[in-house]
Amino acid sequence: MQPELSKSSVEVAQRLLGSWLVRELEGQVLVGKIVETEAYDRTDAASHSFKGKTPRTDVLFGPPGRAYVYFTYGMHYCMNVVTGKQGQGSAVLIRALEPLEGIGAMRTRRQRISKDAQLLNGPAKLCQAFGINRQLNGHDLQKSPLQVVLQPSLPTENIVQTTRVGITRDTHRLWRFYVQGSPFISRP
DNA sequence: CAGTCGATGTACT
DNA sequence: GTACATCGACTGG
Numbered sequence: 033m034q035p036e037l038s039k040s041s042v043e044v045a046q047r048l049l050g051s052w053l054v055r056e057l058e059g060q061v062l063v064g065k066i067v068e069t070e071a072y073d074r075t076d077a078a079s080h081s082f083k084g085k086t087p088r089t090d091v092l093f094g095p096p097g098r099a100y101v102y103f104t105y106g107m108h109y110c111m112n113v114v115t116g117k118q119g120q121g122s123a124v125l126i127r128a129l130e131p132l133e134g135i136g137a138m139r140t141r142r143q144r145i146s147k148d149a150q151l152l153n154g155p156a157k158l159c160q161a162f163g164i165n166r167q168l169n170g171h172d173l174q175k176s177p178l179q180v181v182l183q184p185s186l187p188t189e190n191i192v193q194t195t196r197v198g199i200t201r202d203t204h205r206l207w208r209f210y211v212q213g214s215p216f217i218s219r220p
Numbered sequence: 221c222a223g224t225c226g227a228t229g230t231a232c233t
Numbered sequence: 234g235t236a237c238a239t240c241g242a243c244t245g246g
Binding site: 072078104108144154156160200 | 239241
Binding site: 104105106 | 227228229
């Protein structure tokens with residue numbers, strides 16, 4: 033498997049920047065470059081794993097390199113990469129992608145969007161564009177039809193570290209990371 | 221621009 | 234009941 037994903041979520045969150053998310057969907061190939069991530073773990077009150085293993089969070093406590101997909105606000109999906117060793121309950125939320133390939137197919141699922149920069153610049157937006165839903169919860173991300181393809185690590189000086197978005201607990205942790213200067217992030 | 225707010229299903233108190 | 238790792242439409246300046 034991919035040993036790089038068995039490290040802590042804070043390490044993996046930075047490691048994943050610049051890597052690709054590749055989706056095969058209805059005969060098309062969609063590729064996005066990961067430009068924004070957030071780390072979550074068991075010690076963190078903002079994490080779904082904080083209260084322990086439940087039917088919903090089962091995948092979070094499984095092996096690294098799987099997709100944890102959850103449904104929220106009655107209409108949106110968000111996707112994480114499970115990290116750490118089996119049973120740790122840590123994961124990295126994918127918050128934004130830069131579209132690289134299959135932009136036409138992405139637009140089919142994001143009808144109202146005209147600008148490329150708004151296609152994948154949010155965790156629920158990228159799931160909509162990539163057709164990611166609960167069927168992919170627990171999916172091994174080394175396999176089709178949804179893969180993480182690691183690319184060389186970005187230099188630290190190109191990574192911005194800041195507070196996470198949209199949470200109400202443990203808000204002080206600097207566990208959000210994004211590619212400096214990217215126009216494809218969800219917010220500055 | 222910025223700020224507010226409704227939509228809408230599910231997990232958990 | 235309440236909260237929710239969100240989005241997009243709408244308002245007012």
